[in-house]
Amino acid sequence: MVMGPLLLVFLLGVGLIPPTLAQGYQEFLSKHHDANPRGRDDRYCETMMRRRGLTSPCKDTNTFVHGSSNNIRAICEDTNGEPYGIGTSKVVMALQKTHSLLLLVLLTLLGLGLVQPSYGQSYMYQRFLRQHVDPAGRGGSDSYCNLMMQRRKMTSYQCKYFNTFIHEDIWKIQSICSTTSIQCKNGKMNCHEGVVKVTDCRETGSSRAPNCRYRATASMRRVVIACEGNPEVPVHFDK
Template identity: 80%
Template sequence: MAPQRTHSLLLLLLLTLLGLGLVQPSYGQDHMYQRFLRQHVDPDVSTGSDGYCNLMMQRRKMTLHQCKRFNTFIHESIWNIRSICSTANILCKNGKMNCHEGVMKVTDCKETGNSKAPNCRYRAKASTRRVVIACEGNPEVPVHFDR
């Protein structure tokens, strides 16, 4: 009787965590969410410089084999970013209707065009602007920076 009760309690705990959104149900979705975090989220900084872009693009492994031409870092808490997913759906660049928009503090890093991996060089542009993010899952989490 004890193993059945333990099993029932574990199942109840898992369902509770799923309901609260603390456990992601899909490996694919979780992988995309983790990639989004690595490539686009830096809440510890309020604005970025050229040196910031050069360092972060390398640290976040976006310069290993070739220089990523453009990347945006969002300087907000993950909870503020995730809240965008609860806004109205809008059309993404790829034609899907799973994008959402909000205003965030960001640093856009643009490759200078004359550097070679892994020593890529970037120009930074810090601003507060409208961003568009694709969200998926239940609960919805950001999985792609659209624009």
Template identity: 70%
Template sequence: MFWQGTYSLLLLALLALLGQALLPVAGQKAMYQRFLRQHVDPQGESGSNAAVYCNRMMQARKMTAQRCKAFNTFIHEPIYLINSICSTDSISCKNGRMNCHEGVVRVTDCKETGGSRPGNCRYRAQVSTRRVVIACEGDPKVPVHFDR
């Protein structure tokens, strides 16, 4: 009887530890999915339609419902290329952590014009090829945060 109770207690402790070990993986997956939703659009538009693109994409990607997000960057590269940035040398993030990586990509920067209201946010756009810094986590490393 004693061994059966001990066995059950050990099994329960092992399951609790296993569950805790899996939590960061699930959290990283959610952060990766959020990064993709907020920052990745391989097709992307450019030129004179850039402001229209920002207005449409910010709303479609659910960044204007509760409040107008002040600034957002969309990366116009295939996901494999964005993911490959995570294999470059680590650099310091704005928060001081050393899990950031940099690469040069095509982007559209969307900046809120001011005076917009949630649900009807308006943006200016800047299209360029520039250096970006993203935070990466996991094994294999994937982007989870757009740092700058």
């Protein structure tokens, strides 16, 4: 049975999942800690995501925390410098910390759709996110398509002729998987449809990889996606 993201946030907030100072802690620092950032622009993100090994495949969203690692650890400690959740008194104390910074940050990210469901680690799901999901993107312009198609690795060897970017958070996209099943183009019955904001990128027909050029069309339209898993997550953009 998969632990839901809200339950995980609750357990973190009350201290029932103690922090690890070994491999898990080092992995957290590797993915999320940068004490002295040099810039906070697109180039910074591209460099850091590549340097920290988060681009094979491309991780859709990641947050870097700036500042001392001691300040980060302090979120998980009581006034005596001990981890929450050790002994009954510590649990009581931890229950009083449910509005701690960690909980607030995680709930905020969940509300914005920036934290993905824990069950979305399959290759097909990650590929769907990379190729089709851009929640914060404005889209609608040729330059947007040219940049995003290159950034999302769809022009490296040949120009992908047509691709759609969905400008909705992953929770809304995933909710499409709970609608009535319809037939996919391949004949399977695991497709679902919904109306979302999109940018369609169509190759001009005269460009060559890796310098592919696209024409953009922005709209609010019906899309069909294939879903798999339990619970179901989107794995393929059908049309």
